Amino acid sequence: MPSKQTIETLRAFTAERDWAQFHSPENLAKSIVIEAAELLECFQWGPEFNQRKVEDELADVVTYCIHLAGVLGVDLDEIVLRKLEQTRTKYPVEKARGRTTKYTELDS
Amino acid sequence: MPSKQTIETLRAFTAERDWAQFHSPENLAKSIVIEAAELLECFQWGPEFNQRKVEDELADVVTYCIHLAGVLGVDLDEIVLRKLEQTRTKYPVEKARGRTTKYTELDS
Amino acid sequence: MPSKQTIETLRAFTAERDWAQFHSPENLAKSIVIEAAELLECFQWGPEFNQRKVEDELADVVTYCIHLAGVLGVDLDEIVLRKLEQTRTKYPVEKARGRTTKYTELDS
Amino acid sequence: MPSKQTIETLRAFTAERDWAQFHSPENLAKSIVIEAAELLECFQWGPEFNQRKVEDELADVVTYCIHLAGVLGVDLDEIVLRKLEQTRTKYPVEKARGRTTKYTELDS
Numbered sequence: 001m002p003s004k005q006t007i008e009t010l011r012a013f014t015a016e017r018d019w020a021q022f023h024s025p026e027n028l029a030k031s032i033v034i035e036a037a038e039l040l041e042c043f044q045w046g047p048e049f050n051q052r053k054v055e056d057e058l059a060d061v062v063t064y065c066i067h068l069a070g071v072l073g074v075d076l077d078e079i080v081l082r083k084l085e086q087t088r089t090k091y092p093v094e095k096a097r098g099r100t101t102k103y104t105e106l107d108s
Numbered sequence: 109m110p111s112k113q114t115i116e117t118l119r120a121f122t123a124e125r126d127w128a129q130f131h132s133p134e135n136l137a138k139s140i141v142i143e144a145a146e147l148l149e150c151f152q153w154g155p156e157f158n159q160r161k162v163e164d165e166l167a168d169v170v171t172y173c174i175h176l177a178g179v180l181g182v183d184l185d186e187i188v189l190r191k192l193e194q195t196r197t198k199y200p201v202e203k204a205r206g207r208t209t210k211y212t213e214l215d216s
Numbered sequence: 217m218p219s220k221q222t223i224e225t226l227r228a229f230t231a232e233r234d235w236a237q238f239h240s241p242e243n244l245a246k247s248i249v250i251e252a253a254e255l256l257e258c259f260q261w262g263p264e265f266n267q268r269k270v271e272d273e274l275a276d277v278v279t280y281c282i283h284l285a286g287v288l289g290v291d292l293d294e295i296v297l298r299k300l301e302q303t304r305t306k307y308p309v310e311k312a313r314g315r316t317t318k319y320t321e322l323d324s
Numbered sequence: 325m326p327s328k329q330t331i332e333t334l335r336a337f338t339a340e341r342d343w344a345q346f347h348s349p350e351n352l353a354k355s356i357v358i359e360a361a362e363l364l365e366c367f368q369w370g371p372e373f374n375q376r377k378v379e380d381e382l383a384d385v386v387t388y389c390i391h392l393a394g395v396l397g398v399d400l401d402e403i404v405l406r407k408l409e410q411t412r413t414k415y416p417v418e419k420a421r422g423r424t425t426k427y428t429e430l431d432s
Binding site (some may be wrong): 033044 | 246249253260261316
């Protein structure tokens, strides 16, 4: 993840514009949170939303995530699955079922 | 994107814990920005970073993006590529090359 | 705003720890969004909240806002009131009353 | 904090537009992070910034903080000073001096 086509298309887009120079991990992390907040803006005043607008803002978040994964040299599927194993340990089924309690408070 | 294995693994993880009930688009959008800010925290005081920590936080952002794509019924590769075509129009190579100027100010 | 006592107390706190060196406008802007996301985390899964926890997270956001105002050399009351005059123009009472429509779409 | 004039002016502004109905703590928390990300956008690609733009974005963050304090029924100076006392305990001068290490790792 993402597909090779997506990775290649994004890389070419960036190269054509000579933008890789701006894509430090720090700048990409800022960009991800900036786009994530634009996604949230779709829900600023309530749960109703415009599907197309939400898709477009989600795409922006994921685009910068793909750029950051590229700069870090990691595969998104791999780190997502690896992180899930940690989360699995923090949230055992029997304790976490049907609850949003944070793992640090699951025992209390 | 992501791979079918990742999607299936995340879906099973959520189902086992009966967490789909909390995964409204609005809650997922909040979750994405919350995790994006944790990613940014890796760079709070400067550009140096811990590679593994950044990978883990990026994984959290992408995990919620995958959940949101699932709830919206869209494919991440598709919306990323579609959005890229819009961005291509906003940032023509000849104007945007080597600059971070926002598209609204590219002509000025 | 804030009171002189608050400004002085925060300044002394920072000076004692020799932390002013880290308080660049950029780092403070990152810190504000990081703390704002922690505030949002109080509402991650719904509108219910823990009053004390929300107060503490709001305090963290405002603390960094005060630091940034200090570094910029501006008074928070002044910039809030100045900005409000702009917002007043964007959202005339007769058009904006009882609606959350963004100003760019108020006429449509 | 803020001054009575600022509080009264903001309150009148909101009342004229009948916007208090939208100002739930959750919506205000979302709004604070949305505005905080716009502030961060001033520094998306580096530390240089436009002073007036940063002031305006900071004003937006603080405006929503004032609204949230109003809804919660708390005084911003009070909660900032109260929170500072907790931070003081987490970051003793002798350990925290000149370092950005998080309190959870100060002893390690």
